[in-house]
Amino acid sequence: MSRWWLGLPPAQATITCGDHTHRLRWQAGALHAIDHDDLEAESTLAALAGQRCACVEVVDAWGRHQDDPRVLVLASRGPGDTIATHGDWASQLAALPRAPMAAAASVSPPRARPRQLMRFSARRRASTPPVPRWPGHNRGAPGPITTQTQSETELVALLGLGGGLQDRLVATVAAAWAERYDDPDAALNGTLATLHASMQGRLSAALRSWLGRADATVELDLIDARQAPALTETAGVLRAELPFGWLPAVWSRGLAVVFGRFCLAAGTEDGRTWTLTTVGPDLGTPAPVRVELPSA
Amino acid sequence: MTEDPLPCPPVSDFDAELYLRLIGERMLTDRSGENHGAGRPTIAEAAAALIAVEAIDAPSAESVLDDYSFATMLRNESNLRRPGMLRAVPPPGSSETKLLKPRRVVPCARTIDQAQATMQVRYVSLSKESTSVAVTWHPGSSGPWGGGPPRAVLTDDRGTSEAAPFHGGGSNQGMRGRLTTTGPLAPDTAWIELDGTRLELTEEPSRFAATLERLPAQDPAHQYLWQRIAEPSKLNDSRIEPAIEALVAAGALWAADPLLDEVRAVLEALQRGPGPGVVPPSGTIPIPEPWQSLLARDGVQDGPTGSIVLGAVPPAFDGFSVAILDLESDENRFRVDVEVAPAVGRMPFDWGMGPRQLTWWAKDDRDNHYLGQRGHWSFNDDFGHGVIDFHPALDPRATQLELLPTAHTTRAVISFSLPWTRR
Numbered sequence: 001m002s003r004w005w006l007g008l009p010p011a012q013a014t015i016t017c018g019d020h021t022h023r024l025r026w027q028a029g030a031l032h033a034i035d036h037d038d039l040e041a042e043s044t045l046a047a048l049a050g051q052r053c054a055c056v057e058v059v060d061a062w063g064r065h066q067d068d069p070r071v072l073v074l075a076s077r078g079p080g081d082t083i084a085t086h087g088d089w090a091s092q093l094a095a096l097p098r099a100p101m102a103a104a105a106s107v108s109p110p111r112a113r114p115r116q117l118m119r120f121s122a123r124r125r126a127s128t129p130p131v132p133r134w135p136g137h138n139r140g141a142p143g144p145i146t147t148q149t150q151s152e153t154e155l156v157a158l159l160g161l162g163g164g165l166q167d168r169l170v171a172t173v174a175a176a177w178a179e180r181y182d183d184p185d186a187a188l189n190g191t192l193a194t195l196h197a198s199m200q201g202r203l204s205a206a207l208r209s210w211l212g213r214a215d216a217t218v219e220l221d222l223i224d225a226r227q228a229p230a231l232t233e234t235a236g237v238l239r240a241e242l243p244f245g246w247l248p249a250v251w252s253r254g255l256a257v258v259f260g261r262f263c264l265a266a267g268t269e270d271g272r273t274w275t276l277t278t279v280g281p282d283l284g285t286p287a288p289v290r291v292e293l294p295s296a
Numbered sequence: 297m298t299e300d301p302l303p304c305p306p307v308s309d310f311d312a313e314l315y316l317r318l319i320g321e322r323m324l325t326d327r328s329g330e331n332h333g334a335g336r337p338t339i340a341e342a343a344a345a346l347i348a349v350e351a352i353d354a355p356s357a358e359s360v361l362d363d364y365s366f367a368t369m370l371r372n373e374s375n376l377r378r379p380g381m382l383r384a385v386p387p388p389g390s391s392e393t394k395l396l397k398p399r400r401v402v403p404c405a406r407t408i409d410q411a412q413a414t415m416q417v418r419y420v421s422l423s424k425e426s427t428s429v430a431v432t433w434h435p436g437s438s439g440p441w442g443g444g445p446p447r448a449v450l451t452d453d454r455g456t457s458e459a460a461p462f463h464g465g466g467s468n469q470g471m472r473g474r475l476t477t478t479g480p481l482a483p484d485t486a487w488i489e490l491d492g493t494r495l496e497l498t499e500e501p502s503r504f505a506a507t508l509e510r511l512p513a514q515d516p517a518h519q520y521l522w523q524r525i526a527e528p529s530k531l532n533d534s535r536i537e538p539a540i541e542a543l544v545a546a547g548a549l550w551a552a553d554p555l556l557d558e559v560r561a562v563l564e565a566l567q568r569g570p571g572p573g574v575v576p577p578s579g580t581i582p583i584p585e586p587w588q589s590l591l592a593r594d595g596v597q598d599g600p601t602g603s604i605v606l607g608a609v610p611p612a613f614d615g616f617s618v619a620i621l622d623l624e625s626d627e628n629r630f631r632v633d634v635e636v637a638p639a640v641g642r643m644p645f646d647w648g649m650g651p652r653q654l655t656w657w658a659k660d661d662r663d664n665h666y667l668g669q670r671g672h673w674s675f676n677d678d679f680g681h682g683v684i685d686f687h688p689a690l691d692p693r694a695t696q697l698e699l700l701p702t703a704h705t706t707r708a709v710i711s712f713s714l715p716w717t718r719r
Contacts, residue, residue: 073317081371196317197318200321204321205325
């Protein structure tokens with residue numbers, strides 16, 4: 001697994017956990033509940049007492065959605081595209097049926113997890129009691145929670161986390177799928193349209209904002225990561241040739257536009273010094289821009 | 297319909313899912329409001345067309361719609377406070393159609409004066425499952441309008457009584473619907489008492505013939521477009537272009553297909569409504585039948601006044617089962633009381649594909665055609681019940697009428713004589 005999180009600063013949000021306000025911190029590709037010394041032990045004790053811990057639920061939900069392509073469909077396309085959900089939904093996760101998988105104090109960077117396993121674990125949850133209503137919980141009369149409702153409830157909660165955690169979740173999911181592009185499988189093939197469209201939506205928003213052309217037509221050709229990226233315009237149509245890795249490497253790092261130039265690729269050897277391949281508004285020959293981050 | 301003027305291109309390896317998702321992406325940042333009303337948004341219109349030409353299967357299209365309806369909901373704080381309003385919710389229950397059964401339907405034209413209203417009874421329908429009394433209820437001008445007739449009690453000649461709540465719609469000028477019991481009364485009862493007022497059940501319904509007719513084979517894209525503009529829902533009158541664009545993008549239709557001019561001309565005429573110039577002058581775009589005769593009489597107010605009770609339940613077709621209960625005609629239109637199983641219909645905020653709807657055509661013995669729009673409608677788990685409003689007004693010279701509920705491959709033909717005197 002590449003260190004895809006290099007250059008992404010930590011992000012932090014607070015949620016209501018029981019009677020307390022607790023911090024969730026994303027750093028180096030993983031989400032941590034930093035106000036719990038031993039999250040797993042505390043979670044076990046709470047469960048024995050019949051209580052739920054919102055921090056556990058959020059960290060656990062993060063793990064279940066770290067390669068969920070729906071995150072890319074639902075989350076913001078950039079500045080000006082705001083999600084209306086908020087952190088209160090995260091607190092409500094503690095009222096959901098407990099997922100059968102063990103809670104983790106932190107979540108490893110994304111790795112391929114068979115889709116069947118996700119379905120299976122969600123189906124087992126389906127026999128648990130009903131949960132409080134939420135915006136998506138309208139699929140029929142009150143009764144056992146459905147797989148889809150469970151998943152969507154978690155997504156609403158995760159996307160409502162403040163402090164930049166929504167952006168980090170998008171980066172996490174995008175990085176997971178960018179890695180799979182190098183080793184295609186059936187899961188990737190079934191997700192290509194989702195990945196393509198969700199990247200094109202973000203690319204279009206970034207290009208329109210950069211060029212000040214709100215109605216610009218944008219087309220995206222997803223290319224192999226070894227090919228040279230390009231941005232051209234023909235007959236009024238902006239055509240970008242980019243690998244899917246552009247999304248985690250450039251867009252998620254906030255590097256789409258740098259010094260008034262559009263960034264086609266970003267590379268680093270050490271995580272501090274970055275070489276960005278950029279084009280100007282005239283869509284001329286790409287030129288490198290070098291950026292050095294301050295030491296941590 | 298016209299002959300196919302051009303052979304349509306085969307559907308290519310066009311990626312329908314990606315096409316729909318890119319529409320979804322545009323919707324998310326669209327600030328025009330075009331896709332935020334109660335009608336179906338562009339993505340759903342395109343999806344329905346692509347399903348029709350088998351460029352994508354319905355579950356895959358539903359999955360895309362579900363993603364983007366959810367994404368849209370998450371962008372609107374007021375939506376988040378309105379659970380149950382905006383998601384494409386598949387109807388619960390079995391996908392199997394529960395067939396409607398023939399039942400005893402008795403004409404019963406009675407007016408019952410109530411304390412603060414007048415109730416006009418039209419017919420009584422009796423089956424082994426329930427009993428319905430079809431009524432038009434006029435609240436009095438003096439009292440407050442309470443929103444509809446109160447629940448009634450129906451009693452049969454065996455002494456069995458059942459409560460019968462009202463299901464229907466209308467305004468403070470009048471409510472039209474049915475008082476329906478949840479349990480049955482005796483189907484062969486000689487009379488029904490409605491809150492103590494006895495209704496003798498002695499009349500017989502009009503004679504009719506009910507058959508099925510297979511539709512001629514037609515290009516799928518052409519058929520979809522004609523069916524789309526004939527749909528009985530008023531929610532999406534003007535949204536044919538997303539379907540056309542999708543069909544062209546999929547390679548299922550030529551962009552220069554002359555049929556598109558015909559479809560657009562018909563749609564424009566329908567939207568313009570009654571009045572001069574409904575039918576384009578000769579030399580312009582030809583409007584094919586059945587639209588030509590339909591538009592020719594649009595706005596004419598010479599319909600006969602009268603009613604016919606039928607109780608027709610033709611055999612099921614294309615997964616639909618229908619019952620035609622009665623027809624009322626006035627100078628502007630005619631209305632047909634129907635039941636349709638399964639209980640499908642496009643609802644406000646419904647993005648889903650669902651089963652296709654029936655289109656409701658009618659044809660008389662003077663080669664006039666009529667098109668039905670859904671009026672007030674109510675559902676239960678098994679079927680929908682309500683009114684189909686047909687326009688234009690019935691030709692007063694017509695002596696025979698065929699009602700033609702039309703599905704994908706087959707239509708039912710319910711034929712009967714019109715009893716009123718020819719003018």
